[in-house]
Amino acid sequence: MVQADPVQEIETLREQLDAWNHQYYVLDEPSVPDVEYDRCMQRLLQLEEAHPELRRADSPSQRVGGQALTQFSQVSHEVPMLSLENAFSAEDLFRFNRRLLDRLGAEAEPLEFACEPKLDGIAVSLLYREGVLERGATRGDGTTGEDITHNVRTIRSIPLRLRGQGYPELLEVRGEIYMPKAGFEQLNARARERGEKTFVNPRNAAAGSLRQLDARLTAQRPLEMCCYSVGLVQGGTLPSRHSEVLARLSDWGLRINRESAVVQGIEACDAYFDALAQRRNRLAYDIDGIVFKVNDLALQQRLGFVSRAPRWAIARKFPAQEEMTQLLDVEFQVGRTGVITPVARLAPVFVGGVTVSNATLHNSDEIERLGVKVGDTVIVRRAGDVIPQIVSVVLERRPPSARAIEFPSRCPVCQSAIEREEGEAAWRCMGGLGCGAQQKAAIKHFVSRRAMDIDGLGDKLVEQLVDEGLVENVAGLYALSKEQLLTLERMGDKSADNLLAALEQSKHTSLARFVYALGIREVGEATALNLARHFGNWPALSSASETQLLQVDDVGPVVADHLLQFFDSAASMAVVEALQQAGVSWPDLEPRPPESLPLAEQVWVVTGKLESLSRDEAKARLQSLGAKVAGSVSAKTTCVVAGPGAGSKLTKANELGVKVIDEEALLALLAAHEAGN
Numbered sequence: 001m002v003q004a005d006p007v008q009e010i011e012t013l014r015e016q017l018d019a020w021n022h023q024y025y026v027l028d029e030p031s032v033p034d035v036e037y038d039r040c041m042q043r044l045l046q047l048e049e050a051h052p053e054l055r056r057a058d059s060p061s062q063r064v065g066g067q068a069l070t071q072f073s074q075v076s077h078e079v080p081m082l083s084l085e086n087a088f089s090a091e092d093l094f095r096f097n098r099r100l101l102d103r104l105g106a107e108a109e110p111l112e113f114a115c116e117p118k119l120d121g122i123a124v125s126l127l128y129r130e131g132v133l134e135r136g137a138t139r140g141d142g143t144t145g146e147d148i149t150h151n152v153r154t155i156r157s158i159p160l161r162l163r164g165q166g167y168p169e170l171l172e173v174r175g176e177i178y179m180p181k182a183g184f185e186q187l188n189a190r191a192r193e194r195g196e197k198t199f200v201n202p203r204n205a206a207a208g209s210l211r212q213l214d215a216r217l218t219a220q221r222p223l224e225m226c227c228y229s230v231g232l233v234q235g236g237t238l239p240s241r242h243s244e245v246l247a248r249l250s251d252w253g254l255r256i257n258r259e260s261a262v263v264q265g266i267e268a269c270d271a272y273f274d275a276l277a278q279r280r281n282r283l284a285y286d287i288d289g290i291v292f293k294v295n296d297l298a299l300q301q302r303l304g305f306v307s308r309a310p311r312w313a314i315a316r317k318f319p320a321q322e323e324m325t326q327l328l329d330v331e332f333q334v335g336r337t338g339v340i341t342p343v344a345r346l347a348p349v350f351v352g353g354v355t356v357s358n359a360t361l362h363n364s365d366e367i368e369r370l371g372v373k374v375g376d377t378v379i380v381r382r383a384g385d386v387i388p389q390i391v392s393v394v395l396e397r398r399p400p401s402a403r404a405i406e407f408p409s410r411c412p413v414c415q416s417a418i419e420r421e422e423g424e425a426a427w428r429c430m431g432g433l434g435c436g437a438q439q440k441a442a443i444k445h446f447v448s449r450r451a452m453d454i455d456g457l458g459d460k461l462v463e464q465l466v467d468e469g470l471v472e473n474v475a476g477l478y479a480l481s482k483e484q485l486l487t488l489e490r491m492g493d494k495s496a497d498n499l500l501a502a503l504e505q506s507k508h509t510s511l512a513r514f515v516y517a518l519g520i521r522e523v524g525e526a527t528a529l530n531l532a533r534h535f536g537n538w539p540a541l542s543s544a545s546e547t548q549l550l551q552v553d554d555v556g557p558v559v560a561d562h563l564l565q566f567f568d569s570a571a572s573m574a575v576v577e578a579l580q581q582a583g584v585s586w587p588d589l590e591p592r593p594p595e596s597l598p599l600a601e602q603v604w605v606v607t608g609k610l611e612s613l614s615r616d617e618a619k620a621r622l623q624s625l626g627a628k629v630a631g632s633v634s635a636k637t638t639c640v641v642a643g644p645g646a647g648s649k650l651t652k653a654n655e656l657g658v659k660v661i662d663e664e665a666l667l668a669l670l671a672a673h674e675a676g677n
């Protein structure tokens with residue numbers, strides 16, 4: 001794309017980069033490989049360097065400014081940013097509807113409402129002049145906020161210039177800046193690894209990220225923006241319904257919430273609330289309720305506002321995801337790989353929809369960071385499927401009897417020495433499979449459904465078997481006799497027979513399952529499958545060199561090192577030997593080059609929510625069958641897997657006549673192809 005005219009080439013590059021940004025960050029549909037994007041960006045930077053007179057603030061190269069600010073300046077909101085009234089029950093919501101109808105007259109029934117998830121982030125205002133982003137500000141107290149232009153510019157879902165045409169000369173857009181849950185977890189995990197301060201929740205992380213004077217810091221934080229209304233509008237007009245205004249914002253390249261819906265009547269609002277409450281944990285971001293707005297802007301006008309909140313909107317809140325409770329004790333658990341995790345025992349508390357009585361304290365650094373003591377009152381957070389966490393201590397409530405938490409100096413289960421590797425936060429028990437806790441965890445993993453799939457061998461039974469000294473390692477399972485089983489508590493004749501049959505059946509397995517079942521550090525299902533595919537048989541795999549291991553998809557230096565340690569360990573290899581002696585076997589495979597895999601040459605796309613496996617897992621398993629997994633649908637796509645909530649990718653697939661299957665069909669297909677491995 002070399003063009004003689006730099007003006008023209010710069011404009012072409014900016015348009016291309018803007019379009020890709022929009023596809024990626026606003027529509028959630030990646031459309032180019034990173035290298036291509038980077039190449040264009042580099043070219044643009046190079047041209048702008050050579051022609052400083054052609055630099056412009058709204059160029060995609062100008063998201064992160066040079067100098068850090070020394071302070072924030074204040075911004076007054078010409079049109080105040082109102083607040084929202086809260087509702088805490090269905091009754092509150094119905095009362096809201098009655099108040100509306102009292103004012104508007106019964107003939108307004110049923111009212112049309114716009115329903116929107118209430119994002120738990122920071123409310124902000126963006127000002128566009130002639131379509132160019134001029135200023136970003138926090139809501140502050142609604143009248144005065146802070147100028148955070150330098151920081152909002154770094155957020156990729158905020159366009160530096162609006163797309164298309166027809167926008168007013170002056171347009172103030174309002175919305176919420178938030179941090180998606182996955183980005184938050186990653187940010188905290190990284191901070192924890194480095195022993196740095198973590199954020200309490202995604203909202204605080206978003207607020208902290210926006211409060212940076214140096215935009216280069218903000219640029220590294222996974223922030224997103226979602227728009228929910230407009231403020232100042234001059235030199236142009238907007239549609240007459242809220243939902244249409246949002247649709248227009250979307251046309252201009254701004255991000256709006258795809259879960260939003262327009263419904264008729266308050267009963268439908270109630271149903272929307274219940275439906276989203278069900279799915280709340282599966283959304284990619286935290287929401288703390290649902291906002292209901294009268295959709296007709298003329299009716300909004302007639303209703304007006306009281307003090308600082310509009311009469312025409314209400315936020316129905318979900319049950320809190322953070323609650324206060326007491327830390328009763330701390331226990332130290334030893335995991336499968338020896339990692340010692342402090343677990344908080346809590347006075348039971350109802351939070352995020354369930355009763356919580358345990359929370360993870362992660363590691364010794366985290367205990368130190370929180371400064372928590374036994375007896376303290378703590379704030380517990382349970383969001384989504386994430387394990388409950390203690391996020392802070394209420395120091396004012398510390399009783400005089402509070403006692404410091406002592407991290408053990410030896411393994412609490414086997415008394416072996418504990419060590420912590422350079423740069424790691426976790427302490428590990430060095431007892432290996434001599435440690436009872438690691439023994440039990442290794443056996444539980446070995447028998448689990450996706451490993452050897454031994455039916456009827458639950459956690460309790462595994463613990464009994466180890467505690468009674470009947471089983472020491474996974475090979476011992478196959479030496480169990482019926483007489484031994486019958487000595488166990490609550491083990492009847494029938495259950496013993498069933499268990500022995502399940503053990504017998506599990507002996508016929510696949511190399512991939514076997515490798516996964518061994519529980520080698522960092523070797524998950526997908527990696528095990530890749531290893532099995534690549535080497536085809538155990539002797540080849542277990543004698544592979546580092547160089548050979550590194551040739552396998554998914555295997556990097558760390559995984560290779562764990563594998564080599566396992567193969568070098570006489571004890572581990574003796575267990576493998578004993579398992580094979582006991583009759584555990586699998587069909588060897590032809591070591592297969594990638595091009596002979598069943599889905600070789602195919603391009604797959606996964607979109608929407610999946611129920612029984614994560615999108616990453618689906619991707620890894622498709623890849624290990626040879627498929628490429630792409631981020632967007634094109635004529636080259638072989639098949640699209642669409643779960644609930646699939647949007648434009650599904651539409652596109654239908655338009656192009658690309659095959660679409662659901663999760664159930666995907667599982668069937670994976671099972672069919674993986675069976676032989």
Ligand code: D41
Pocket residue numbers: 081082083084116117118119120121123139176228229291293310313
């Ligand atoms: O998602 C939100 N947090 C959200 C906040 C939303 N979807 N809609 C909102 N609508 C308004 C009005 C009705 C006043 C335009 C809001 C907020 N306000 C709001 N956010 C913070 C204070 C008020």
